[in-house]
Amino acid sequence: MTSNNGKLPIHKHIPHASRIVYGGMHLGGGWNKNPISKDDEIQAQDLLETALANGINTLDLADIYTFGKAEEVIGRVFKKAPHLIDKLIIQSKLGIKLTHDAKVKQYDLSASWAEKGLDAILKRLRIEKLDVLFLHRPDPLMEIESLATTLNKNYEHDKFEYLALSNMHAGQMAYIQSNVSMPVIANQLEMSLLASDFVEDAITVNMDINSQVGFPRGTIEYCLPQGIQLQAWASLAQGIFDPNHTNTEVTREIIDTRLLVGELAENYNTSPSAIVLAWLMRHPAMIQPVIGTTTPKRLVEAAEAGKILLSRDDWYHLLETRRGREVP
Numbered sequence: 001m002t003s004n005n006g007k008l009p010i011h012k013h014i015p016h017a018s019r020i021v022y023g024g025m026h027l028g029g030g031w032n033k034n035p036i037s038k039d040d041e042i043q044a045q046d047l048l049e050t051a052l053a054n055g056i057n058t059l060d061l062a063d064i065y066t067f068g069k070a071e072e073v074i075g076r077v078f079k080k081a082p083h084l085i086d087k088l089i090i091q092s093k094l095g096i097k098l099t100h101d102a103k104v105k106q107y108d109l110s111a112s113w114a115e116k117g118l119d120a121i122l123k124r125l126r127i128e129k130l131d132v133l134f135l136h137r138p139d140p141l142m143e144i145e146s147l148a149t150t151l152n153k154n155y156e157h158d159k160f161e162y163l164a165l166s167n168m169h170a171g172q173m174a175y176i177q178s179n180v181s182m183p184v185i186a187n188q189l190e191m192s193l194l195a196s197d198f199v200e201d202a203i204t205v206n207m208d209i210n211s212q213v214g215f216p217r218g219t220i221e222y223c224l225p226q227g228i229q230l231q232a233w234a235s236l237a238q239g240i241f242d243p244n245h246t247n248t249e250v251t252r253e254i255i256d257t258r259l260l261v262g263e264l265a266e267n268y269n270t271s272p273s274a275i276v277l278a279w280l281m282r283h284p285a286m287i288q289p290v291i292g293t294t295t296p297k298r299l300v301e302a303a304e305a306g307k308i309l310l311s312r313d314d315w316y317h318l319l320e321t322r323r324g325r326e327v328p
């Protein structure tokens with residue numbers, strides 16, 4: 001499963017990358033101070049093996065996930081099952097400092113934090129080299145020359161294969177790209193049927209409501225011609241569109257969209273998760289959804305999205321139901 005519409009490969013720089021990315025943000029026992037348990041290790045290995053068995057070979061992490069435990073638990077799995085390392089494209093991120101590392105939460109793309117952060121990622125994961133190093137968020141205090149020197153040095157020392165960015169607009173991407181020696185290969189942003197501003201940006205040009213759009217204007221059009229891969233975080237929208245979701249305190253539009261997602265899941269003979277992802281994947285930018293489920297069954301269901309091509313009518317029907325009104 002690499003594509004939903006026959007255009008191969010999806011990723012210019014990593015042609016064998018899967019269409020869907022598995023996100024490990026909740027692994028390692030959750031966002032608490034509890035130590036990693038044996039069960040957490042078993043869960044992480046199970047999820048990695050389920051992902052691989054379902055054609056998902058890209059793993060997304062960050063140094064902060066579950067306060068470092070997500071990377072640590074994966075590192076323990078790699079120690080036990082080293083054959084998994086070469087089967088996976090491993091990406092991780094640095095650049096956010098939580099309050100256990102600093103007085104207040106902050107972003108840190110200083111050279112020293114990047115240097116230390118990358119070494120810590122490699123140590124937790126028990127690997128020599130990271131496939132893709134992401135800069136997690138823009139740091140307004142970033143000093144590009146020293147950061148670029150550090151990135152270039154670590155790249156030359158073979159500590160990472162590719163550089164990527166997250167939550168950045170085209171100008172920020174261009175600025176970083178013009179200072180580093182290696183190509184920037186991806187940008188990871190929030191995009192989903194819920195976080196659908198990437199579509200609103202396109203369809204409300206020249207309208208007042210466009211000023212409310214949160215998605216950085218022109219990012220997709222900047223990335224595509226350069227072969228910069230778009231990845232979508234929170235692509236399942238935390239399951240909010242699943243007709244069986246237990247949260248009932250939601251807006252009319254969400255309830256209507258749930259009903260439609262359920263209907264389409266039946267029509268396409270698939271799961272609600274697959275429909276939610278198929279909506280994102282129908283976009284010609286060949287966006288890679290990053291999914292963060294810890295439920296193997298949901299992972300298998302979500303992976304079905306790669307086999308589904310939503311009709312143009314169904315795609316717009318979902319968009320308009322989600323918006324609560326027709327397109328302008």
Ligand SMILES: NC(=O)c1ccc[n+]([C@@H]2O[C@H](COP(=O)([O-])OP(=O)(O)OC[C@H]3O[C@@H](n4cnc5c(N)ncnc54)[C@H](OP(=O)(O)O)[C@@H]3O)[C@@H](O)[C@H]2O)c1
Nearest residue numbers: 023024025233234235236237238239242291292293294295
């Ligand atoms: N670059 C960034 O700034 C950034 C930010 C956030 C996330 N990320 C990446 O994106 C990945 C995905 O993000 P995410 O985990 O926030 O979002 P997600 O994939 O949209 O949702 C996963 C979460 O929603 C729950 N969920 C999914 N489907 C469900 C359903 N049908 N019913 C009930 N619950 C459901 C999952 O619970 P279960 O575990 O029970 O299935 C899990 O807690 C992360 O793992 C991380 O790798 C990146």
